[in-house]
Amino acid sequence: MFFGTDGIRGKALYFFDDNLAYRVGRALVGRRAGRKKVVIARDTRLSGEKIEAEVIRGLSEYDSEVYDLGIMPTMAVSNILKQINADYGVMISASHNPPEYNGIKIFDRTGQKLSLEEEKDIENALISPCGVQKNIANERVAPKEGRIIEYTKAREMYSSFLLKRCAVKLDGCKIKLDCCFGACAKIAPAIFAEAGAEVIKLADEYDGSLINVETGSTNIDFLKANMNGGDYIGFAFDGDGDRMLAATPDGFIIDGDRVLYILTLYFKKLGILKNNAVVGTLMTNYGFEKALNEIGVELIRVDVGDKYVIERMNKGGYVLGGETSGHIIINENGDGETGDGILAALMLTKALRELRINMNEVPTLYFAYPQKTVNIKASDNEKARLLCVTELKTAEELCREKIKGRGRVLIRPSGTEDKIRITAEGDSEEIVDEVLKIMETAYSDALKEINRK
Numbered sequence: 001m002f003f004g005t006d007g008i009r010g011k012a013l014y015f016f017d018d019n020l021a022y023r024v025g026r027a028l029v030g031r032r033a034g035r036k037k038v039v040i041a042r043d044t045r046l047s048g049e050k051i052e053a054e055v056i057r058g059l060s061e062y063d064s065e066v067y068d069l070g071i072m073p074t075m076a077v078s079n080i081l082k083q084i085n086a087d088y089g090v091m092i093s094a095s096h097n098p099p100e101y102n103g104i105k106i107f108d109r110t111g112q113k114l115s116l117e118e119e120k121d122i123e124n125a126l127i128s129p130c131g132v133q134k135n136i137a138n139e140r141v142a143p144k145e146g147r148i149i150e151y152t153k154a155r156e157m158y159s160s161f162l163l164k165r166c167a168v169k170l171d172g173c174k175i176k177l178d179c180c181f182g183a184c185a186k187i188a189p190a191i192f193a194e195a196g197a198e199v200i201k202l203a204d205e206y207d208g209s210l211i212n213v214e215t216g217s218t219n220i221d222f223l224k225a226n227m228n229g230g231d232y233i234g235f236a237f238d239g240d241g242d243r244m245l246a247a248t249p250d251g252f253i254i255d256g257d258r259v260l261y262i263l264t265l266y267f268k269k270l271g272i273l274k275n276n277a278v279v280g281t282l283m284t285n286y287g288f289e290k291a292l293n294e295i296g297v298e299l300i301r302v303d304v305g306d307k308y309v310i311e312r313m314n315k316g317g318y319v320l321g322g323e324t325s326g327h328i329i330i331n332e333n334g335d336g337e338t339g340d341g342i343l344a345a346l347m348l349t350k351a352l353r354e355l356r357i358n359m360n361e362v363p364t365l366y367f368a369y370p371q372k373t374v375n376i377k378a379s380d381n382e383k384a385r386l387l388c389v390t391e392l393k394t395a396e397e398l399c400r401e402k403i404k405g406r407g408r409v410l411i412r413p414s415g416t417e418d419k420i421r422i423t424a425e426g427d428s429e430e431i432v433d434e435v436l437k438i439m440e441t442a443y444s445d446a447l448k449e450i451n452r453k
Contacts, residue, residue: 002126003119005305009094009103012047021051024104025058027125028088039081041069042092043183043240044208047102052092056148065147069154071206073183073241075340076158078111083157093240096218099211111337113307159191162343168350170197174232178223180216181207182239188342202226212238217245217326220253227251233359235345243326244341246348248359256326257288258362259348263320264297266351272319272332279312279321282410286425291366306339369407370432371425374440376447395442399435409435
């Protein structure tokens with residue numbers, strides 16, 4: 001299996017093993033006849049340029065027309081491909097993962113990530129069920145003369161889209177942006193400045209050796225330490241900019257749930273919260289769900305992963321969705337095909353202004369249940385999945401009995417790493433810690449037993 005929760009991802013050398021990056025390019029466009037128009041971009045990772053070149057080499061063998069955006073956020077790929085009527089979009093990024101990782105995300109002509117069926121179609125083109133590589137992705141054919149276009153106006157196109165989309169004037173607004181040395185490093189500060197904000201830039205260089213290293217939305221303490229009171233609002237993006245977390249002037253972290261809550265209040269005020277519901281995931285905080293219910297809004301939960309949030313939003317006609325980790329999907333105009341950190345930051349700033357909510361008031365709007373997650377290393381994901389499905393029901397039942405409706409226990413294999421993630425949520429830190437200790441010990445012991453067999 002090549003595709004995980006969000007595209008194909010692994011250590012950078014993985015994409016050069018057996019010419020994988022090249023074969024993915026060929027498999028993407030070689031499955032169907034006709035010349036294809038493809039948009040491609042990357043984040044700042046040191047391996048990105050070589051992986052991108054290999055993907056383009058594969059695309060070119062089928063006479064593709066490739067529009068190279070250079071270093072751009074993931075959402076720009078989704079947006080630009082629609083603006084120029086491309087067939088596919090490819091983003092070279094491992095999102096929030098460390099610098100030594102990389103990945104390939106693929107979008108269809110609607111700007112959305114590939115369906116499970118299309119992912120399976122590409123996997124079948126990469127390797128046969130019996131493991132013998134013998135199909136279009138591996139056959140050597142005479143290269144055709146594809147066209148590669150350095151699409152230098154992509155940044156202007158994407159910036160213009162966002163500023164028009166939000167129609168926000170930020171004169172007098174003070175913003176601190178942690179760009180984590182990633183794809184947002186140049187474009188995010190420029191967009192906020194053009195909107196009229198006073199911007200302080202953090203980790204704003206293109207440095208693939210430092211992407212997500214002690215900075216960004218997955219290392220939020222860096223932004224927190226740089227808030228220092230005053231009247232600045234802080235935003236932190238991840239490596240490819242599809243996640244965003246915020247911070248109050250006093251350094252309180254505003255996670256994806258709280259961002260969605262503010263946007264829900266704003267959309268209700270505008271009368272555009274369709275079907276009176278918001279889509280979250282299994283990880284969405286129970287306190288957020290209770291707060292939504294109190295204002296007459298339903299929370300609909302799906303599996304972890306922004307693609308599942310988007311699928312449910314499209315199916316039900318919902319306009320807001322996201323994850324606690326900072327993937328925020330805003331779709332009131334029908335153009336929310338993927339999480340967009342810059343759009344979410346702009347829209348949150350606009351909502352706070354128009355609702356007249358001071359950023360330091362946000363933590364008091366609802367009580368978030370204490371939630372903690374521990375990760376247990378598994379030897380491979382298949383064993384992790386097997387363990388989650390078949391083992392340790394007694395430990396789970398014991399923990400759920402302890403919580404007794406005051407929280408939740410969630411056990412799931414990671415979609416991007418060989419780990420089991422155990423999450424406990426309750427109305428006190430004590431019950432959360434107690435439950436996690438029971439589950440961590442039980443699962444660790446079970447893994448040791450499985451690995452001995």
